[in-house]
Amino acid sequence: MSTTEATSTTPAEPVIDDHAGDEIAQSSTGASLARSVARSAEIAADLRVNPGRYRMLTGDRPTGNLHIGHYFGSLQNRVRLQNLGVDSMVLVADYQVITDRDGVGPIRERVYSLLADYLAAGLDPEKCTIFTHSSVPGLNQLMLPFLSIVTDAELRRNPTVKSELEASGDRPMSGLMLTYPVHQAADILFCKANLVPVGKDQLPHLEQARVIARRFDERYGRAVADQPVFPQPEALLSEAPSILGMDGTKMSKSRGNTIELGFDADQTAKIIKKAVTDSDRHITYDPDRRPEVSNLVMLAGLCLDRTPESVAEEIGDGGGGGLKKLVTEAVNSYFAPHRERRAALVADPGYLEDVLAAGNTRANEIADATLAEVRRAMQMLY
Incomplete structure (x- = not known):
């Protein structure tokens, strides 16, 4: 041609x-x-x-x-x-x-x-x-x-x-x-x-x-x-909202810092346990000065349908451990129905x-x- x-x-x-x-x-x-x-x-x-x-x-x-x-x-x-x-x-x-x-x-x-x-x-x-x-x-x-x-x-x-x-x-x-x-x-x-x-x-x-x-x-x-x-x-x-990865950097599949929608409750708990926080035990929502802590506070707020400020106030002096415990419970509870539907779909x-x-x-x-x-x-x- x-x-x-x-x-x-x-x-x-x-x-x-x-x-x-x-x-x-x-x-x-x-x-x-x-x-x-x-x-x-x-x-x-x-x-x-x-x-x-x-x-x-x-x-x-x-x-x-x-x-x-x-x-x-x-x-x-x-x-x-x-x-x-x-x-x-x-x-x-x-x-x-x-x-x-x-x-x-x-x-x-x-x-x-x-x-x-x-x-x-x-x-x-x-x-x-x-x-x-x-x-x-x-x-x-x-x-x-x-x-x-x-x-x-x-x-x-x-x-x-x-x-x-x-x-x-x-x-x-x-x-x-x-x-x-x-x-x-x-x-x-x-x-x-x-x-x-x-x-x-x-x-x-x-x-x-x-x-x-x-x-x-x-x-x-x-x-x-x-x-x-x-x-x-x-x-x-x-x-x-822009959610950071659990290491405090941009959430990215290639960086392995994400909570995948297909994760089960135990996988989710493990990755949140490794999340970056800081040394201040009093939890506040301050995205500019405390981006990693504030990211976790915001994530809990999204899952609980609450303001991040109210979440931070509830945790108070609970420190990073208290914050991670609340985030884990909130994420696992929020995504439980999604995971159940997803599992049924993957099975078909x-x-x-x-x-x-x-x-x-x-x-x-x-x-x-x-x-x-x-x-x-x-x-x-x-």
Whole structure:
């Protein structure tokens, strides 16, 4: 097959305005951030009244088992939005595992572990669509037209890509890592999601998706005359607390400092027993001066549905031992129902397979319809 271009008298395409790269890089700072916060608050208020206006896209990379940071940071909110009536798309981003890794690891096991935790937490396959990257060819095919309307320079200015490049040392960056923001845009736009729950640090990725949606419309026009092929997705900024790992650093699967949702009561007790505290026996909630102690106090408060200040006051002079005892009891009591549901789900692998197959089928239907619109707009229907 020849890849030689046919000659044409059509005028050259206008050069891409690469100033958008600056806009993407600056989307989580200053006035832009203030606008995002204000708009997120408006959306949050509207969700309670008009949930049917929104389709949400969210998800996780299956690089390990989910932990309590994921639960309080995102899973709870996904279930809340689903139950409000928001059309929810939940992606297991298996292809994105290899953006910064040499292999996928025990990926099948991890995918079904994620799925079990999703369902145990309350995600309902009758109300949401759970699917995997690798099962939706139409989603990934969008990468080709999307890559044609972004530049190497703006991708390298994306904060996530930039930090990865700086941290890589002499190791060359993979093409998939460089185009990670474009793949995320395809995740969002293939299903025409107009709502993406994110933290402030993820705003540049969402801005990249907005830029791609706009550029596609400007370059290729519209499949339907009165509206763009893709909506402009908006951010729902997370107000979830950031839970530290039990060693006082960022909670991370790779650091082994997490309490996994699949842990039993004894495993949970052992890791909390090793948690970092300090030498002051009087327990207070002071995140700036006592981050490790305050992290445990906050975790107990989340599980007990109490303020961290009231938890600290109850422990008083009980010291680190008293704090860890309360946290252990609170976490084990709170997650006991989740663990019971999870165990039942893991014991029925056929059901998990059916849930994922049904989600993949729906995601493919959506992707194929979007891809047909894209091809129509690009005049590539043959």
